[in-house]
Amino acid sequence: MTFSDLVSFTLAALRGYKLRSGLTLLAMAIGVGAVILLTALAEGARRYVEGEFSSLGKNLLIILPGRSETKGGPPPLLGETPRDLTLDDALSLKRMSAVAKVAPLSFGTAPVSWGSRDREIPILGTTAEMLEVRHLKMASGRFLPDTDPHRALPVCVIGSKVKDQLLGGRSPLGEWIRIGDRRFQVIGMLSSRGRSLGLDVDDMVVIPVASALMLFNSPSLFRVMVEARAHEEIPAAKRQILEELRHRHDGEDDITVITQDAVLSTFNKIFEALTLSVGGIAAISLLVAGILIMNVLLVSVTERTGEIGILKALGASQRKIQMLFLTEAICLAVAGGFLGLGAGEAGVWALQTIYPSFPVTPPAWSPPAAMALALAAGAFFGAMPASRAARLDPVAALSRR
Amino acid sequence: MIGLEKVNRIFQVGDQTVHALRDVDLRIEPSEYLTIMGPSGSGKSTLLHIIGLLDRPTSGRYLLEGRDVTHLTDQEQAQVRRRRIGFVFQFFHLVPRLSAAQNIELPLVLAGVPARERSGKVRQTVQAFGLAERSEHRPGQLSGGQRQRVAIARATIMEPSAILADEPTGNLDRATGQEVLDLLENLNRRGIALLVVTHDPEIGRRASRHIRLVDGRIVEDRRNST
Ligand SMILES: Nc1ncnc2c1ncn2[C@@H]1O[C@H](COP(=O)(O)OP(=O)(O)OP(=O)(O)O)[C@@H](O)[C@H]1O
Ligand SMILES: [Mg+2]
Numbered sequence: 215m216t217f218s219d220l221v222s223f224t225l226a227a228l229r230g231y232k233l234r235s236g237l238t239l240l241a242m243a244i245g246v247g248a249v250i251l252l253t254a255l256a257e258g259a260r261r262y263v264e265g266e267f268s269s270l271g272k273n274l275l276i277i278l279p280g281r282s283e284t285k286g287g288p289p290p291l292l293g294e295t296p297r298d299l300t301l302d303d304a305l306s307l308k309r310m311s312a313v314a315k316v317a318p319l320s321f322g323t324a325p326v327s328w329g330s331r332d333r334e335i336p337i338l339g340t341t342a343e344m345l346e347v348r349h350l351k352m353a354s355g356r357f358l359p360d361t362d363p364h365r366a367l368p369v370c371v372i373g374s375k376v377k378d379q380l381l382g383g384r385s386p387l388g389e390w391i392r393i394g395d396r397r398f399q400v401i402g403m404l405s406s407r408g409r410s411l412g413l414d415v416d417d418m419v420v421i422p423v424a425s426a427l428m429l430f431n432s433p434s435l436f437r438v439m440v441e442a443r444a445h446e447e448i449p450a451a452k453r454q455i456l457e458e459l460r461h462r463h464d465g466e467d468d469i470t471v472i473t474q475d476a477v478l479s480t481f482n483k484i485f486e487a488l489t490l491s492v493g494g495i496a497a498i499s500l501l502v503a504g505i506l507i508m509n510v511l512l513v514s515v516t517e518r519t520g521e522i523g524i525l526k527a528l529g530a531s532q533r534k535i536q537m538l539f540l541t542e543a544i545c546l547a548v549a550g551g552f553l554g555l556g557a558g559e560a561g562v563w564a565l566q567t568i569y570p571s572f573p574v575t576p577p578a579w580s581p582p583a584a585m586a587l588a589l590a591a592g593a594f595f596g597a598m599p600a601s602r603a604a605r606l607d608p609v610a611a612l613s614r615r
Numbered sequence: 616m617i618g619l620e621k622v623n624r625i626f627q628v629g630d631q632t633v634h635a636l637r638d639v640d641l642r643i644e645p646s647e648y649l650t651i652m653g654p655s656g657s658g659k660s661t662l663l664h665i666i667g668l669l670d671r672p673t674s675g676r677y678l679l680e681g682r683d684v685t686h687l688t689d690q691e692q693a694q695v696r697r698r699r700i701g702f703v704f705q706f707f708h709l710v711p712r713l714s715a716a717q718n719i720e721l722p723l724v725l726a727g728v729p730a731r732e733r734s735g736k737v738r739q740t741v742q743a744f745g746l747a748e749r750s751e752h753r754p755g756q757l758s759g760g761q762r763q764r765v766a767i768a769r770a771t772i773m774e775p776s777a778i779l780a781d782e783p784t785g786n787l788d789r790a791t792g793q794e795v796l797d798l799l800e801n802l803n804r805r806g807i808a809l810l811v812v813t814h815d816p817e818i819g820r821r822a823s824r825h826i827r828l829v830d831g832r833i834v835e836d837r838r839n840s841t
Contacts, residue, residue, distance in 0.1 A: 219724045230712050524708045527669060528722045528769070529697025531690045608669045612708060 215534060224541045231514065235546060238506045242550025242588055243557055245500035249584040250558025250576045253493040254565075258574035260485030265573065267478050270348065273314075273445050274474040275452060277304075277438040277459075281468050297468045298434035301423060303459055305363060307440060310458060312451035314443045317344040318363065320426040321436040326419055328380040328391045335376055336418050337393060339426020347441050350415065355387045355402030358422055366424040370398040374406045375416040393419060394429050448473050489577060497587055503550065504591030507543050511599035515539065515606075522603055523611030536604035543596020544589065551588035555581055616776065616808060617643040617666060622675030624661050624831075635661040636672070637831040645776065646806045650819045653828035659812040660781055662828065666810065667700050667779045668692045680776065697726055701770025701807075703780035703799070707762040709754040709769075715761075716741055716750040719768045726773065736772065744768040744798070760791035767798055777808040784815065796821075 215223075228235045279299040304318035320339035325332055342360035344350065350357070357371055370391065377386045386400045404415050427433060442451040452471050459469050515522070522535060530538075558576065565574040624636040635658045643649060651659045664670035665677065668684060677685045684695060702708075709718045719740055723733045741750045744764050754762055763783060770778055780799060784792030796818060803809040811818060819825045820839065827835035 215725055215727050216729060219727075219730070223724065226712060520708065521710050524710060525721075525725065526693070527667070527696065527702045527708070528725055529693050529700075529773075530725050531693035533690065534693070534725065609664050612669075612704065 215537075220537065220541055221545070224538065224545050227514070227518075227538075228542060228545065231510070231517075234510050234513065238503065238510050238546050239550040239553060241503040241506045242500070242547055242592075243553035245496070245503045246551045246554025246584045246588050247557035247561065248496040248499050248554075249493050249587070250555065250580055251561045251565075252496045253489050253580040254558070254562045254574050254576040256485060256489035256492045257577045257580075258565075258572055260482060260489065261573040261575065263481050263485065264478060267474060267481070270474065272349075273442040273448055274347070275440040275442060275448065275455065276472050276474075277440065277455060278436075278470050278472070279434060279468070280470055297463055297466065299438065299459075299469060300433055301363060301427065301435060303462055304435060304438040306458055306462060307438070307455055310451065310454040312442055312447040312454055313440055315343045315347050315441040317341055317347040317439040318423050318435050319344070319437040319439060320423050320430060320432075322426070322430045324394045324429060326376070326380065326391060326393050328389065331380050332392075333376075333379060336414070337426060337429065338413075338418055338420045339423040339429070340420060341423055344420070344439070347439050351405035353403045353405040354385075355400070357402055358420065359401075363422070364424050365422065366428050367422045368396065368398045368425070369401045369422065371402040371404060371420040372400055373404050373414070373416040373418045375414075376419055377403055391419075393421065396425070396429065398425070448475060489580075493580060493583070497584075500584070500587050500591050503588070504547075504595035507546050507592055508595035508599055510546070511539055511543055511596055512602070514542070515599050515603045518603075519606060519611045522606050523608045526606075526608035527612065532604040535606075536600045539600035539603045540593065540596050543592045543600065547588045547592025547596075548585075551585045554588070555585065558584075616645040616647075616680055617641070618676075618678040619666070619672075620676040620678070622665060622672040622677065624658070624665060624670070625673045634831050636665070639675070639831075639833055641826070641833065643777075643808060643810070646803065646808055648800065648803045648809045648821075648823045649811070650822040650825050651810065651812045651828060652814065652816070652819055652825070657828040658831040659828055661831075663779045663781050663810065663812055666777075667702055668696050669702075697722060698773060699776050701767075701773065701775040701778040703763070703766050703770050703778060703783045705782040705785040707754065707759070707766045707786075709762055709765055711754050714751050714753055715746055715757065715765045718754065718765055719746075719772055722769060722773045740768050740772050758791075759787050760794060763787060763791075763795045764798065767795065767802075771802060771807070775807065777810065778802060780809070780811045782812055782814065784813065784818070 277299065279297070301318055304316055307313050307316050317340050322337055323334050324337045326335040340358065341363045342358045345357040353374065358369065359367065361367065370393065372386060380391065381389060386403055389400045390397050391400060398421060406416050440451060440455065442448045452473060455471055456467065460467055525535060562574055562576060619639050619641040622636055622639040626633040626635055639662065651662065653659050661670065665672055672685065676683060679695065679699065684692070687695065710721065713721065716737055720733055720737045723736065741747055744767065746761065746764060746768065749757060749761055754765070757765065778799065783799065784795055787795060799809055799811065811822065813819065823839055825837045825839065826833055
């Protein structure tokens with residue numbers, strides 16, 4: 215039997231029971247579509263997080279006070295009270311050969327007021343280098359001046375939401391606002407970029423780090439952000455930072471350096487596992503579809519007993535009969551699979567259209583894997599009915615009518 | 616051409632054994648016309664199934680065209696059925712979803728003959744059996760005589776050396792049965808061996824040779840002088 219004869223014979227047979235074949239096709243399509251859609255969602259979440267991280271800036275290392283036993287990975291939730299990470303600690307890192315830029319960060323909230331309006335707003339104390347380290351953009355004015363970080367200048371840069379709420383429609387530049395019990399002159403406004411990994415640049419006031427330390431009345435920094443000179447220098451920068459700060463802290467390893475790479479790869483691993491498990495759950499529906507295929511074929515073997523007898527009398531071997539029914543199973547699986555592929559892609563497209571900011575995309579492996587699974591399910595669950603058909607005694611099959 | 620030596624066929628149903636064929640010895644020459652008669656349950660169909668390689672003897676030997684085919688594998692048996700044997704049944708046994716022409720074409724399809732080479736042969740056969748008008752009809756849309764003609768056309772399209780017909784006229788009225796028999800006898804005249812199981816003594820008289828089975832045994836083997 216030539217291949218095209220095999221396929222057209224099979225398709226004609228399937229047309230003989232349209233409803234049953236159609237429902238099985240639907241089940242298979244749902245299975246494949248679910249795998250694609252769910253893995254696309256999980257992959258979208260991964261890409262979203264990855265995007266957030268890369269918007270953080272390149273070749274970034276983050277230093278936090280406190281020791282973490284884990285190498286890389288997210289910061290510890292619990293730990294002994296660490297030694298302060300001071301502004302001088304941070305500034306000393308500028309001398310390291312692998313370090314390009316250093317941005318000390320002090321963070322807290324404080325009441326901010328202009329005229330009669332006042333609000334509790336997150337305050338970020340930092341230096342001029344923060345602009346480049348975090349890839350921040352200015353909407354108007356300029357960022358903090360590049361002067362001695364120890365000088366507590368009374369200037370500030372505000373986010374767009376702060377401006378809207380405190381100053382309304384007027385231009386903020388040159389206005390004086392009150393933060394805590396000090397007055398600061400607004401010298402610039404940050405460009406709106408939405409939330410960027412836990413930091414809402416719209417709802418934030420940036421002041422010089424020395425002013426912030428005075429405002430919060432604490433010598434300790436919240437974080438230090440360091441940009442390495444190049445991607446390859448990230449490990450060297452980490453080593454140098456650890457060495458320098460150990461030296462400065464009397465031989466104690468009491469800080470944690472996390473690299474963006476390490477955090478990202480941890481997140482990636484988590485999300486890859488998530489994608490796989492979500493895909494696996496969806497793949498269960500492929501199994502169900504496979505069982506449906508088996509059912510359809512078993513019914514069809516019973517209904518077509520006479521036909522099987524005829525085919526055998528006309529010279530079809532057991533292997534050929536088996537192949538005919540297996541081809542039916544595989545045709546159902548493949549056709550259902552392609553329908554599911556289409557439906558899955560359509561679903562992905564719909565989600566992309568509705569939520570353009572969320573990067574829903576099936577991972578490259580997922581459509582072929584879903585198809586392969588569909589095929590395998592078809593072949594696996596088709597095997598039993600097919601061999602049952604093949605083993606039918608032709609005489610008995612022909613005597614039934 | 617066909618040689619059966621001491622062929623037995625025993626069916627085991629529960630704790631009952633049914634001896635459907637007992638020590639059957641039979642030689643059939645090429646292009647012989649043979650009828651098989653006997654009471655119901657005497658083993659006529661069983662004999663035909665064994666000759667057609669749809670069933671295997673419990674014991675004994677079967678030689679077909681000089682070749683021992685008793686213990687062929689399923690694949691080899693299928694090939695012999697495909698190339699050397701044509702079946703015609705009482706209940707026609709056409710594939711209901713296929714048209715007359717497609718039913719006739721089926722053995723060629725199963726044999727892997729490419730579509731190009733098939734179409735001419737199918738058209739020719741459809742013509743030869745007077746089915747041109749009906750070739751696109753399904754079996755359900757055909758009369759009994761037409762169905763049997765389709766079945767005979769299907770049995771001959773591979774140019775077999777023997778046609779095995781199990782009560783081919785059993786389901787037809789006398790006139791239609793006569794037409795069908797004429798068709799089969801025509802094929803026999805062109806050199807195809809013809810084995811017909813029948814209850815109709817009239818057919819028995821027309822054949823060149825006649826055997827009678829009782830209880831699985833050949834009790835009569837008579838050649839008619841023509
Ligand atoms: N698959 C089977 N299982 C058990 N017994 C069988 C089977 N096939 C045939 N037999 C028995 O073998 C014997 C011969 O059957 P067979 O069909 O050959 O008879 P027959 O001569 O063709 O009868 P009929 O004229 O009614 O068609 C019968 O007793 C039948 O019951
Ligand atoms: Mg019979």
